[in-house]
Amino acid sequence: DTEVTQTPKHLVMGMTNKKSLKCEQHMGHRAMYWYKQKAKKPPELMFVYSYEKLSINESVPSRFSPECPNSSLLNLHLHALQPEDSALYLCASSQDSRQLNYGYTFGSGTRLTVV
Amino acid sequence: AQKVTQAQTEISVVEKEDVTLDCVYETRDTTYYLFWYKQPPSGELVFLIRRNSFDEQNEISGRYSWNFQKSTSSFNFTITASQVVDSAVYFCALSEVISSGSARQLTFGSGTQLTVLP
Numbered sequence: 063d064t065e066v067t068q069t070p071k072h073l074v075m076g077m078t079n080k081k082s083l084k085c086e087q088h089m090g091h092r093a094m095y096w097y098k099q100k101a102k103k104p105p106e107l108m109f110v111y112s113y114e115k116l117s118i119n120e121s122v123p124s125r126f127s128p129e130c131p132n133s134s135l136l137n138l139h140l141h142a143l144q145p146e147d148s149a150l151y152l153c154a155s156s157q158d159s160r161q162l163n164y165g166y167t168f169g170s171g172t173r174l175t176v177v
Numbered sequence: 178a179q180k181v182t183q184a185q186t187e188i189s190v191v192e193k194e195d196v197t198l199d200c201v202y203e204t205r206d207t208t209y210y211l212f213w214y215k216q217p218p219s220g221e222l223v224f225l226i227r228r229n230s231f232d233e234q235n236e237i238s239g240r241y242s243w244n245f246q247k248s249t250s251s252f253n254f255t256i257t258a259s260q261v262v263d264s265a266v267y268f269c270a271l272s273e274v275i276s277s278g279s280a281r282q283l284t285f286g287s288g289t290q291l292t293v294l295p
Contacts, residue, residue: 095282104268104285105222118282150220165212165272166283170221 068153068169076177077143083172085136085153094136095166096128097152105152111136112158143176150174181271183286190259191294198254198289200269206230210272211245211252212283217265225267228252259293266290 066087075081085094093112097105110118111130119128125147127139136153150173154166180203190196202211213225226236228245236243240257256263270283 102288104288105283107282110282152220152222154222165210165224165227165270166222167224168214168222170219173220 066153066155066167066169068151068172070172071170072173072175074175074177075140075143077145079143080139080141082140083138083151083153083174085138085169086134087155087167088134089155089167090133091155091157091167092133093156093158094130095154095156096136096138097154097168099150099152099171101149109138140174143174145176148175181269181284181286183267183269183289185289186287187290187292189292189294192261193258195255195257196259196291196293198256198267198269198291200252200254200286202250202252202269202271204250204271204273206273212270212272213243213252213254214268214270214285215265216268216288222268225254256291259291261293261295264291264293 066085069084073081093110095110096108098108099105107120108122109116109128114130114133116128125142129137129139138151150171152171153169156166182201183199185199188196209230211228215223215225226243233245233247242255244253252269266288268288269286272281273284
């Protein structure tokens, strides 16, 4: 299995809703990442998990809450989002957060719309 | 600070033409890695190539080729005999150490939208 699977692929939520994005990989990678990508922009790093511990939080608002239940799963819990949070959310994994010899494997993303 | 510049925002070519996507980077690291990713309309970022800073040998993979020139800090990507399926956004990226030193991340260029017309 050489894939990163993200669910759901599309999500529409209201500003008062609570929802979660899920990401799963079975490649034995020990680093997992959340990126946010606005239209016509490059991906921007949000969070890095290394060996199931949060190692990087790029000053992301607290309405985004990451969780890494085990080495294969990564969640992003969403609460009280704003319309400007609408974007493509990409999950990625790599063998190790300190070594990028082989780059990241990205999921296909969740297209989030906040109404 | 590290930076990746893709000066070409959009390129349109007719099918079967060759096209080169430019990438210029800045880094103070002596060891670093450069990448190209393809992002079709479906959204997934597809890994195309990785190159480390010690390997300046050019690489060819089918219709794709890459020209890494450390002297000019460039890592350009050429598609030969382009096809409609090559239409996508292409990102050049540089690995960099996050300030705390606990991890590395990819710094992406702004991307080049390639449209191949039939």
